[in-house]
Amino acid sequence: MASALLACGRQLSCALGGLSLGHQALGAIGGAFRRHASSHAENTNTFLREALVKLDYPEKLQNLLLTPRREMSVELVVQMDDGQIEVFNAYRVQHNNARGPYKGGLRYHPQVDLDDVRSLASLMTWKTAVMDIPYGGAKGGVTVDPRKLSERELEKMTRKLVVAIKEIIGTYEDIPAPDMNTDAKVMAWFFDEYSKYKGFSPGVVTGKPVYLHGSLGREAATGRGTTFAIRELLKALHMGKIADQKYVIQGFGNVGAWAAQLLWEAGGKVVAISDVAGAVHNEQGLDIGALRKHVASGKPLAEFTGGAAVPKQDILLHPCDVLIPAAIGGVIGPEEAKKLQCKVVVEAANGPTTPEGDMVLRDRGITVLPDIYTNGGGVTVSFFEWVQNLQNFKWEEDDVNRKLDRKMADAFAALWAVHKEMNVPLRTAAFVVALQRVTRAEVHRGFD
Numbered sequence: 001m002a003s004a005l006l007a008c009g010r011q012l013s014c015a016l017g018g019l020s021l022g023h024q025a026l027g028a029i030g031g032a033f034r035r036h037a038s039s040h041a042e043n044t045n046t047f048l049r050e051a052l053v054k055l056d057y058p059e060k061l062q063n064l065l066l067t068p069r070r071e072m073s074v075e076l077v078v079q080m081d082d083g084q085i086e087v088f089n090a091y092r093v094q095h096n097n098a099r100g101p102y103k104g105g106l107r108y109h110p111q112v113d114l115d116d117v118r119s120l121a122s123l124m125t126w127k128t129a130v131m132d133i134p135y136g137g138a139k140g141g142v143t144v145d146p147r148k149l150s151e152r153e154l155e156k157m158t159r160k161l162v163v164a165i166k167e168i169i170g171t172y173e174d175i176p177a178p179d180m181n182t183d184a185k186v187m188a189w190f191f192d193e194y195s196k197y198k199g200f201s202p203g204v205v206t207g208k209p210v211y212l213h214g215s216l217g218r219e220a221a222t223g224r225g226t227t228f229a230i231r232e233l234l235k236a237l238h239m240g241k242i243a244d245q246k247y248v249i250q251g252f253g254n255v256g257a258w259a260a261q262l263l264w265e266a267g268g269k270v271v272a273i274s275d276v277a278g279a280v281h282n283e284q285g286l287d288i289g290a291l292r293k294h295v296a297s298g299k300p301l302a303e304f305t306g307g308a309a310v311p312k313q314d315i316l317l318h319p320c321d322v323l324i325p326a327a328i329g330g331v332i333g334p335e336e337a338k339k340l341q342c343k344v345v346v347e348a349a350n351g352p353t354t355p356e357g358d359m360v361l362r363d364r365g366i367t368v369l370p371d372i373y374t375n376g377g378g379v380t381v382s383f384f385e386w387v388q389n390l391q392n393f394k395w396e397e398d399d400v401n402r403k404l405d406r407k408m409a410d411a412f413a414a415l416w417a418v419h420k421e422m423n424v425p426l427r428t429a430a431f432v433v434a435l436q437r438v439t440r441a442e443v444h445r446g447f448d
């Protein structure tokens with residue numbers, strides 16, 4: 001395995017011999033964990049560099065894989081319901097398309113900036129490669145707090161975004177999807193607006209409503225994939241079954257709520273959950289069905305009577321077997337990592353652990369199942385949706401879920417094999433698997 005990777009790297013080294021990429025050298029590779037990681041993009045690259053070092057890739061190749069192919073920043077000018085004009089900053093970063101069209105979600109969040117989107121776009125390249133689906137990686141975002149916009153304002157802003165980026169996306173070019181604070185409704189507006197300019201194009205975006213060319217199973221896919229991932233990890237670590245564990249989940253949106261539901265249905269005990277506003281705890285296990293109904297009725301999560309309200313900032317530190325960050329990035333730094341009371345961290349969110357936090361978890365022997373595998377179920381069912389759009393045919397939900405299960409199991413087997421063979425953490429193993437696949441595609445496509 002390692003020699004095949006090295007040969008691939010050498011071949012690319014020759015191919016890159018006469019190529020001037022024009023990038024700055026990105027710093028001493030060996031000191032990946034000694035430098036202070038100051039940004040989301042830098043955090044992702046710190047993890048990536050560790051795998052690049054293991055593979056001994058030449059510097060030009062490293063630079064090519066570390067930097068995005070294209071970045072677009074636009075301003076969206078929107079007239080609000082009260083007549084005022086607001087300007088929102090928006091981004092689409094296309095990281096790598098060696099393995100197929102760029103692919104990745106759209107995030108609406110006040111903390112979105114170019115650095116954040118760069119990091120998320122890079123994660124998508126490695127995620128689609130780990131899941132072995134024929135895509136590259138991209139991400140988009142708008143710096144906005146969608147809770148402060150009316151539905152009409154949100155729709156206008158989304159349509160402006162489509163107009164702004166329509167020339168760099170497309171069914172075979174770059175395919176957006178939901179991420180934080182975007183859902184099937186936003187994807188429907190997106191599909192509609194794009195189709196006005198380019199003709200009927202359901203395959204330009206995934207995560208659409210099921211009645212509008214969406215796939216059965218996409219809404220639950222990331223949480224379902226996370227549950228399959230946990231099952232595989234528990235098996236590999238000889239920790240027993242899903243039903244034998246206590247879970248704590250940060251985030252009760254699409255990913256957190258579906259993961260909670262499916263773990264609970266499988267007999268798992270979810271003892272604490274938080275969202276942006278609060279947290280709730282019940283050591284006997286929360287009734288997730290009732291909690292979902294409570295939240296769906298518009299009541300605050302922390303007011304759920306089936307548990308007690310607890311401070312949301314302590315959620316990650318609550319004792320459990322499996323800790324599932326399923327909200328924002330960068331929440332497990334070194335200080336949190338020192339205090340976690342779990343056996344494994346399962347990264348359903350993108351980028352929840354900083355490199356410094358990761359080092360502390362390694363030292364403490366806490367296993368981390370990395371984001372680029374754990375939450376890969378979402379983009380995998382997005383791929384299934386896209387295939388159905390191209391086929392103009394709808395698959396049954398059981399079929400979607402069965403295929404997702406197979407993909408999650410196969411991807412786990414690949415990263416577990418590298419973890420064992422190279423004696424590296426699961427995160428590094430996942431990057432190694434992904435780098436191998438992306439690099440092979442780069443080499444075989446050539447550079448002319």
Ligand SMILES: NC(=O)C1=CN([C@@H]2O[C@H](COP(=O)(O)OP(=O)(O)OC[C@H]3O[C@@H](n4cnc5c(N)ncnc54)[C@H](O)[C@@H]3O)[C@@H](O)[C@H]2O)C=CC1
Nearest residue numbers: 179180181222251252253254255275276327349350375378
């Ligand atoms: N939706 C999808 O298919 C995929 C999502 N992800 C990742 O999963 C994570 C969650 O995404 P979604 O569930 O889609 O978003 P969402 O918008 O549906 O839900 C986000 C949840 O996180 C909570 N939250 C936000 N800030 C928080 C904070 N500071 N502390 C605690 N909770 C907080 C929100 O209240 C909400 O419950 C993100 O990192 C996203 O990138 C990854 C792969 C696919």
Ligand SMILES: O=C(O)CCC(=O)C(=O)O
Nearest residue numbers: 104105177179378379382
């Ligand atoms: O479904 C997709 O295409 C991408 C979802 C996403 O943004 C992610 O996996 O982080």
